[in-house]
Every structure is written in C-alpha cells, then in structure tokens.
Amino acid sequence: MGDRLLAIDTATIACSVALFEDDVLFASDYAEIGRGHAEKLIPAIAQLPDHGKxxxxxxxxGPGSFTGVRIGISAAKALALAWGAEIHGYSCLALVAAQALKQLETPRPVCVAxxxxxxxxxxxxxxxxxEPLAPFASLTPEQAAIEVKSDIIAGSAATxxxxxxxxxxHFPILPNASxxxxxxxxxxxxSSKPVYGRKPDAQPAKAF
Structure with missing residues (x-):
C-alpha cells in the first residue's frame, strides 16, 4: 500500500469523501444531502477501501455551515488520532475556485460566492x-456585486x-473532496481549525 490521503468535505449541503493513493484518486463518495452530515459522513468513510484508513x-x-464545518473537523481529528495520521485543512472557497478553473478552456480569474x-x-x-487575490468576506448581495473582480462567478451563490x-x-459549484x-x-x-466567516447564530446566555 502506498501513501494514502483521505479528504473530507462537509462544509456545505454536499458531503463528500475521497481516498487517494500516491496522489491518484482511489475511491470517493459525493452526495448533496442538505442536512444529516453527521449521519452520512462516517458510513461514507467506512465504505472506502480499508475503511478509508x-x-x-x-x-x-470553511467558510461554510457552522455545523458542517464542525462535523468534518471533529471526524478528521478523531481519525487522525486513531490512525496516527497527519492532518491539515483547506479553504472551501479555494477548492470551488479550482473546480471552476478546471471547467474553463482558458484560465481566467474567478470570483467565488x-x-x-x-x-x-x-x-x-x-x-x-x-491564488486568492484578497481575504474572503461575508457580504450582502449588493456589497458582493460591487466586489466581483472577474467575469466568472462560481459557487453555491453564483446564480x-x-x-x-x-x-x-456563472457556475453553481459545490466543493467535492475528489x-x-x-x-x-x-x-x-x-491548521485544522474552523473558519466560520460569520459569528454563530446562537450566542451564550449572559450572566446576570
């Protein structure tokens, strides 16, 4: 068995996992499920060769769904501990940009939304x-329209x-671990730490 890499992506309505061996895609699973990442993720990994080890x-x-990001990172850390594996993270927006660029005949700048x-x-x-041209931001639709610096928009908000x-x-793309x-x-x-992009909807109760 060669060097294996497991990629986990649960930051959006999609849930995907992919297993690579010596940088070649070995097996993968992708589903747009909306909710239920916690129930879907571990079985999806378990169905990979050698249970995804x-x-x-x-x-x-992230940035992405608070719940989805937490689920993916928690599972990744638990598996890394169990397997003695190295763990790192990646940006949701960078993967969507890369997927969009793959669809173009000629490389052009891309705005991910x-x-x-x-x-x-x-x-x-x-x-x-x-390559990112500036840090990402959480913007209203009107603000976002002003900040588009490309003639291509990709992502779940592209349309x-x-x-x-x-x-x-525009390309309505979701991230895919494969x-x-x-x-x-x-x-x-x-670092395998969550990048939420926004403050959580629920706030701790204030002490009186």
Missing part, C-alpha cells in the same frame, strides 16, 4: 492560477449573484 487527512475548514446564511455570501476573488451583476458567466488535487499544495496546509 490513510497516512494523511485533509479537511474543509458561497451562500453564507442570513442573506449574505462568502465572497473571494482568485487569479487565473487559483443569485450573477442575476444582480448582470451579463456574466477534486482536492486541483488545489495548490501550499493552500492545503491550513
């Missing part, structure tokens, strides 16, 4: 090489934002 683990750290809840979008602009911006290409090889190596070394 790997030397390295990559997990989507993902649904962020409460009517906002997580937005980040990327170069034609998939909505394209209607506001006007005549612009495509993680598209992301540059230096962008897959994040």
């Amino acid at each position: 790997a030397d390295r683990i990559l997990v989507n750290c 993902m649904l962020a809840g409460h009517g906002e979008y997580f937005l980040q602009n990327f170069s034609s090489e998939g 909505e934002l394209a209607k506001i911006v006007g005549d612009i290409d 495509q993680i090889a598209l992301v540059a190596s230096d962008m897959k070394k994040m």
Whole structure:
C-alpha cells in the first residue's frame, strides 16, 4: 500500500469523501444531502477501501455551515488520532475556485460566492492560477456585486449573484473532496481549525 490521503468535505449541503493513493484518486463518495452530515459522513468513510484508513487527512475548514464545518473537523481529528495520521485543512472557497478553473478552456480569474446564511455570501476573488487575490468576506448581495473582480462567478451563490451583476458567466459549484488535487499544495496546509466567516447564530446566555 502506498501513501494514502483521505479528504473530507462537509462544509456545505454536499458531503463528500475521497481516498487517494500516491496522489491518484482511489475511491470517493459525493452526495448533496442538505442536512444529516453527521449521519452520512462516517458510513461514507467506512465504505472506502480499508475503511478509508490513510497516512494523511485533509479537511474543509470553511467558510461554510457552522455545523458542517464542525462535523468534518471533529471526524478528521478523531481519525487522525486513531490512525496516527497527519492532518491539515483547506479553504472551501479555494477548492470551488479550482473546480471552476478546471471547467474553463482558458484560465481566467474567478470570483467565488458561497451562500453564507442570513442573506449574505462568502465572497473571494482568485487569479487565473487559483491564488486568492484578497481575504474572503461575508457580504450582502449588493456589497458582493460591487466586489466581483472577474467575469466568472462560481459557487453555491453564483446564480443569485450573477442575476444582480448582470451579463456574466456563472457556475453553481459545490466543493467535492475528489477534486482536492486541483488545489495548490501550499493552500492545503491550513491548521485544522474552523473558519466560520460569520459569528454563530446562537450566542451564550449572559450572566446576570
């Protein structure tokens, strides 16, 4: 058995896992489930060859769903501890940008817009090489339309934002763990900590 990598992605309505051996995709599972990531994730990993056991683990750290991000990272950390595996994270937006670039005949800058809840979008602009041009931000649709620096929008909010911006290409893409090889190596070394992008909806009760 060669060097194996398990990729886990639960930051959006999609739930996906992928097992690579010597950087070649070995097996994967992808489903757009909306909710129920906690119930779907472990069985999906268990159905991979050798129950997904790997030397390295990559997990989507967000920004994305609070619950989804927590589930993915918690599972990744538990498996890394059990297997003695190395663990790192990656950005949800970087993977979506890479998937969008793969669909283009000629590389062009891409703006990624993902649904962020409460009517906002997580937005980040990327170069034609998939490198972030600035930090991501959580913006209202009107603010996001001003910040689009490309003639292509990709992501779960792409269709909505394209209607506001006007005549612009758009790709309604969700992150897929099987495509993680598209992301540059230096962008897959994040600490395995959640990147929520927004404050949680529920706040701790104040002491009186």
